[in-house]
Amino acid sequence: MPGGGKICAAFGCSNTNIKKHLKGKVSFHSFPFTWGEEYVKAWKIRLKRENFEPTRHMVVCSEHFEESCFEYQNFTGRRQLKHGSEPTIFKHNQKKERQRTSYQFK
Numbered sequence: 001m002p003g004g005g006k007i008c009a010a011f012g013c014s015n016t017n018i019k020k021h022l023k024g025k026v027s028f029h030s031f032p033f034t035w036g037e038e039y040v041k042a043w044k045i046r047l048k049r050e051n052f053e054p055t056r057h058m059v060v061c062s063e064h065f066e067e068s069c070f071e072y073q074n075f076t077g078r079r080q081l082k083h084g085s086e087p088t089i090f091k092h093n094q095k096k097e098r099q100r101t102s103y104q105f106k
């Protein structure tokens with residue numbers, strides 16, 4: 001285990017889960033491998049990173065998702081992403097993209 005720290009994969013973002021002041025404010029979400037390959041690809045496109053291969057260990061922090069992308073678990077209150085959510089908020093793109101993602105996969 002390399003340190004156990006998670007670092008946000010978004011370009012220009014240096015949030016990690018070992019920064020104490022982020023605790024409870026920023027959550028980290030792994031790439032949606034469980035949803036399927038096409039979602040992983042869509043995230044990859046969103047991140048606009050060249051030569052970048054997402055792995056199961058990579059995470060994107062909650063700052064890149066609209067509040068409406070989150071749902072909260074009943075008992076734990078843990079924040080998790082709604083199925084099909086994509087990161088849309090990036091530093092290089094401060095205006096929030098309002099349009100609903102209507103990707104046609106394939």
Ligand SMILES: [Zn+2]
Pocket residue numbers: 008009010013014015060061062063064
């Ligand atoms: Zn981030």
